[in-house]
Amino acid sequence: MSIEYTLVENKLGTSEGTYRAVVQPKDTIMLDGVIDRMARRGSTLMREDAMANQEAFFDTVLQLLREGYNVVTPTANYSASIKGVFDGPDDSFDPARHKLEVRVNSGSGLRPVFDKAAVCKLEASTPIPNLTLFHDHESDTDNSVATSGGGGKIKGYRLKFDPADPTQGIFFVAPGDVETRVSRVLSIRPSELVFILPELPANTYRIEVRAAFGKQVRAGALTYKVTVA
Numbered sequence: 001m002s003i004e005y006t007l008v009e010n011k012l013g014t015s016e017g018t019y020r021a022v023v024q025p026k027d028t029i030m031l032d033g034v035i036d037r038m039a040r041r042g043s044t045l046m047r048e049d050a051m052a053n054q055e056a057f058f059d060t061v062l063q064l065l066r067e068g069y070n071v072v073t074p075t076a077n078y079s080a081s082i083k084g085v086f087d088g089p090d091d092s093f094d095p096a097r098h099k100l101e102v103r104v105n106s107g108s109g110l111r112p113v114f115d116k117a118a119v120c121k122l123e124a125s126t127p128i129p130n131l132t133l134f135h136d137h138e139s140d141t142d143n144s145v146a147t148s149g150g151g152g153k154i155k156g157y158r159l160k161f162d163p164a165d166p167t168q169g170i171f172f173v174a175p176g177d178v179e180t181r182v183s184r185v186l187s188i189r190p191s192e193l194v195f196i197l198p199e200l201p202a203n204t205y206r207i208e209v210r211a212a213f214g215k216q217v218r219a220g221a222l223t224y225k226v227t228v229a
Helices: 031-040 047-066 111-115
Strands: 003-009 019-023 076-083 099-106 119-121 130-136 151-157 169-174 178-181 184-189 192-196 203-213 216-221 226-228
Touching: 031 047, 047 076, 130 203, 130 216, 151 203
Parallel strands: 003 119
Antiparallel strands: 003 019, 076 099, 130 151, 151 192, 169 178, 169 203, 184 192, 203 216, 203 226
16 A cells, blocks of 8 residues: 555746645544554454543543643644733733644654655546536436427536636537537536526537636536437
8 A cells, every 4th residue: 555646736836837746545544443453453452442442542632731731642742832912921811812722743653654655646637527417307307318498407516617708618519529508507506507408400419518627628528428309
């Protein structure tokens, strides 16, 4: 197993053309998952005992922090801090102006872990509109029939576009890349588009949504072709 990452353009950097790494976590493991992993490694502790020990450990750390101690562990170092501005040396803590917070830094046992960790570069994914369903209201069918001039709905992800930009929108594309843009869009949301289909000649069509991502307009198409009878 390795730590996976992708590269994205470093828009905050001072040098053009530089990129930064973004780690792509495989998942998020909660305490239950950590205990399960311990059990799979053949720990002599019963799962219930391990869970009770962990809960007792965390409760003790929290109690020590509330009492004003710093706590140092192999994986993390904990300490208290106070945020806010004090009006001179005679001012005192005021909950309305000041806030207690916990600082957490990596512990000495955690820092060497990544010295031996393997990394794996992944191909960066380019966001595009993702169409998962087209519903034709007139025929009450999904992903098969389109009724010219009737109502339609597209579901998916990253569907929102600027209707004032003629390069963006919903397009019905016939064979030979003959395309017709939808002009009557009733609702535009990232996960759903509701619209009136244009007058379309009988044919099969590919449905595309084109939207801007930064300065680029990208197209995503429905997997299924629809037929106008």
